Amino acid sequence: MQSAIDPAKADLNHHHDATIATHDVVHHDYRIQGVIVFLLAESMIFLGLFTAYLTFRAVAPSWPPVGTPKLELLLPGINTAILISSSLVIHKAGAAIRNNNVSGLRLWFGITALMGAIFLGGQLYEYAHLEFGLTTNLFASTFYVLTGFHGLHVCFGLLLILAVMARSLKPGRYTSDSHFGVEAAELYWHFVDVVWIVLFLLLYIL
Amino acid sequence: MTQAQLQTEANFEAHGDRPKVTHWREYFGFSTDHKVIGIQYLVTTFIFYLVGGALATAVRTELATPEVDFVSREVYNQLFTVHATVMIFLWIVPAGTGGFGNYLIPLMIGARDMAFPRLNAIAFWMIPPGGILLLSSFLVGAPAAGWTSYPPLSIITDKAGEMIWILSVLILGTSSILGGVNFLVTMWKMRTPGMGLNQMPLFCWAMLATSALILISTPVLAGALILLAFDIVAGTAFFNPTGGGDPIVYQHMFWFYSHPAVYIMILPIFGMISEIISTHSRKPIFGYKAIAYSSIAISFLGLIVWAHHMFTSGTPPWLRMFFMFTTMVIAVPTGIKVFSWLATMWGGKIRLNSAMLFAMGFVSMFVIGGNSGVMVAAVPFDIHVHDTYFIVAHLHYVLFGGSVFGLYSGFYHWFPKMTGRMMNETWGIVHFIMNLVGFNLAFMPMHKLGLMGMNRRIAEYDPKYATLNLICSIGAYILAFSTIPFIVNAAWSWLAGPKAGDNPWQSLTLEWMTTSPPPVENFETDPVLAIGPYDYGTIDDYDSFYRSLISGNGNGAVTADVPFSDPGDPTTSAGPDSTLRAKPDPSVAVHPGDRQDDQGNGSA
16 A cells, blocks of 8 residues: 555545534633633632731731721712622623623613722722821721722723723624623623622721 | 545645744744743743852852852842742743643643633743843842842842832732633643543643642732732831731731742642653553642642741741641652652663653652651751751752752653654763752752751851852852753754654653644644553553554454544544554654555655
């Protein structure tokens, strides 16, 4: 037998050309799994910071240190309610795109973005009216760094939502079968929300 | 064109419309091919290894004599700080995970690339800026608080250098996290159909455990460094006792990453050693599942031992007992691995080539480092030797005698796959002997120095330690020179070494079932497992075994005996066009040079 192939062998390969035809489309999309794993890692930063906060608190003779002004609860409470309900709103957006409803997606994403912006505004208002600064004492420092770090995450989530809204203007960009961007933004927003709940309990309630 | 011709063409011309050979320029650009990225990692990190080695040589030059004569005390502090940072964050971690992980994982699991190729390239391209940033700190006064950057020392030393250190570690840590996400999703989702977790090569198991550690622990370091940066720049007092802060919290957060980092640095090497020892002993790996699951056990235990670095930091006794116990327990899964490697070698047909020599060097040196590790895990002993040269000896036995020997072993083993050419064995053995001798000269005496009471991180010392220190410095010079035969050998072999062929080691893992170097996207079809990754020596005569697989005796009577194959589908079960065969079918071989007719005459 020369380099030509025995027809019997070639026959066994009958379905091989089918593989060749699909060769370049078998790259699966695992981005959402990537986002999940990344968010798990991201939650470890917060877990580390929370644990540090709890340790500072446990070691300190009194907490918050004597002379720290009391935290106002009303505004942060409203803020918290807004952020938590925005999680339900963004869920509606996900449901809309699963029904191929792009305008619904834009509507609910828009409302979520608005609520996120109100949350950030409320946060800045609170910063401006607090009677302690970053370096006043250990409690003040942890307060600003934890809420600030979370605020940065809210900012980033807001940018994600706006980017998805901008991209959704292109017809067919997001469909019921293919809407990774929507899912990622939604997941990220839920993540930011859950982190805030823990943060709120730690800093304001506990 | 008949189907048969199509098949032949497909076999050697994986992509008619794409360049088969990677152009050299791709290695300097933003390539998304995991093989290019893997080699980019390996070469870049090796350059940083040389930088770190130069710093170490400067440290040892200073320590050759008891007086401060080569550099000032301040510069000495900068030298050992940057030496450790470079070696850990720019050499061992990125070389083991980013370099070998990127190159090998998709090939070993039969995937075409990583799950996120572009993210992969981004992760790599964070390494050179991070490294250059760190080294640039010498222009403004390098960090000098040790690689641990313990506050309050790190808060009161030179701020610019310390901030550069923080920034560059944050960049390198982010790169590491992005890599971890990629590895985990790739191994989770992209294994070739038919490869369950328990059919994965052991390197993949090790990388699974490593990725989990990276993802869990690295972010906590980032948290600690953010707080430290606030202390340095903004004047907060998280870790500054004068403002009510607690430096011990930093130590906890730092070691929550940096102890697992030890396993991030050694687990990939464990995986590589399992591959190399089994291949070159021509024996099935002893205790596949024991080795695989012990990686996971090490990964889990590695997360709950960190405070053994802090036995002298005022840690309460009950906590010290807990961490002493968990630390000693880690010796169990590690011992399982070591005994499994020894049992694999036992009675094997061992090939004493450079890769195997380095692997055996790894096992013996690592065992010494592991033993001193159990010693320092004991609280009373640790309090005695804390911050002495005994610790320096221990950590270099696990990181140099362990990780670096293992990385060299990996270089020699996979060099033929990466470049398609063999390395020179004689120079490889010279390199090994210089490493073994230089390493033991440099670090063995440090055990005694530590027990005699010599402190680490000091530029001058009592003249009674002079002789042993001189021996250490001589060993360090031998180590420095040992890189020369390796570099020359690698460069020369890459350009002009003898052709390796697809599978020079007759290995059974999937990366050897494609051409050397592999084409873009690695495999033409999804490889189907016809044989386990370590089934060496289970068949008396490989030639006739593969011949029987190829020709069969009618209808797959032989293939039915082969584990994991699908007898109903001869094409994908070690048949002539399966990408899974150690010996290519002469008539349809992937590599044109292997094509022969039945009489054994080349026809290409």
